[in-house]
Amino acid sequence: MNLKDLLEEEKRVVINPLQDENPPLLVVITEGSTTLARALIYRILIDETFGPNQSIHFILYDSLNFLAFLESTAIEITACAPNLLEGISYSADSSIAFKDADVVFSIGRARGYEFTKNERRESFFEEYIHVAKIHGEAIERFSKKDVKIITLGYTAARIILQFAKSIPPENITALSLLTLKITAALIAAKANRHPSEVINLITWGVNGENSLPDYRYAKFRDGKFVEEEIKNDVWLKKNLIKGVRSASGRSWYSRSSAYALADHCKLLWNDTPKGEWTCMAIYSDNSYGVPTGIFFSFPVYCQNRKYKIVQGLDVSENLKKYMKETARIINEESSIALNAHR
Known part of the structure; x- marks a missing residue:
């Protein structure tokens, strides 16, 4: 042939x-x-x-x-x-x-x-x-x-x-769900829980070394907030972030990435459970001050194969600075990529 x-x-x-x-x-x-x-x-x-x-x-x-x-x-x-x-x-x-x-x-x-x-x-x-x-x-x-x-x-x-x-x-x-799952696994291990019990974590911005897991709204399915159960600010504010960044920047997680891609699709296709959100990198609509024109990870609800950004969450000054810098990095990389084929 x-x-x-x-x-x-x-x-x-x-x-x-x-x-x-x-x-x-x-x-x-x-x-x-x-x-x-x-x-x-x-x-x-x-x-x-x-x-x-x-x-x-x-x-x-x-x-x-x-x-x-x-x-x-x-x-x-x-x-x-x-x-x-x-x-x-x-x-x-x-x-x-x-x-x-x-x-x-x-x-x-x-x-x-x-x-x-x-x-x-x-x-x-x-x-x-x-x-x-x-x-x-x-x-x-x-x-x-x-x-x-x-x-x-x-x-x-x-x-x-x-x-x-x-x-x-x-x-x-x-995909930003893999970083979310890694965060849930680390929290669950610390709390002696199963990762599936952890809900409403947030991955803002990106994966990898620049990821910033947000656990402030996270809780277990029994209603107890993560911060209430893990009473260790040093671990939550330093060790957790370090562990997530170290793990989510490893490109050899091919099977884990595959499972996360399927789970991402399943949530988008079949809706997020009531009262729970997931995280996806989506085209920004200027929510939380993230400029339009880039894909950025936000917490979202999914319904009828569409997503809606969770609004009204508190954004601290440190988080605002992180989001601004992360948006700059994403925009810089996207601009270089787009200009390469014009």
Whole structure:
């Protein structure tokens, strides 16, 4: 088979038509040959991310160099053939892979936190920008106009928005839930609780070394506030932040990132529980003084597959300074990325 045929042909590994009142969702997973992609697909299926009766057709997308790996991934997924898997296909042709997509998980050259100044001069940053641009252009040309797009990186989200001009900004979200989960795990360990008991934490701004977990509104499901149970200001104000920043800046958490991406999508798709919020990096609307034009992590409520920023929370002077500086860093990185392809 020649190169043209490889590019234009869609490869289907399995079709399992379900007798279901809901048509299957077309879910695109970019960089579909990666460990992160495989873990994400399994999590979506096993955890019923889109609901217990919603069948899914996955489309794996990657460059032509990885076509053989895409086939292996598709075969691996079908080996367990969960009931919700209506079908799985793969292609190196964006016109095929992104066509009529309902949901796109843009993994890109995986990076869930901001680049340092030195890293922005490296080839990896250029490739990161290039891949996000390809995704944005493909979404603009071929996907549904109400497609939901979930990315790992905040800058990737901004690039996709730039090149998918007809997609509403509110349809694009980026992951900050992993940092939230890491924070919950550290608090739970300190309080001898289970991480699932911790609710209403906040991750403002970004992941990684510049993240700032906000525990002031956090409580356990029995109603007791975290500050009431962990009566250790030094640990909460210093050790917790240090631990979160150290852990969330590690890029090798591919499976944890995959699980967090699926959970992010599940909350967006099926609503946050009553009285609870989650955190997502979304296109700022100037809430809490964060300027528009960047993706920034806020606490949000989700309902009917839309989000709404939690308003009226107290922002201390120190937090205002942090948010201002973090917004500057995000804007700087986004500007460099956008200018690189003008």
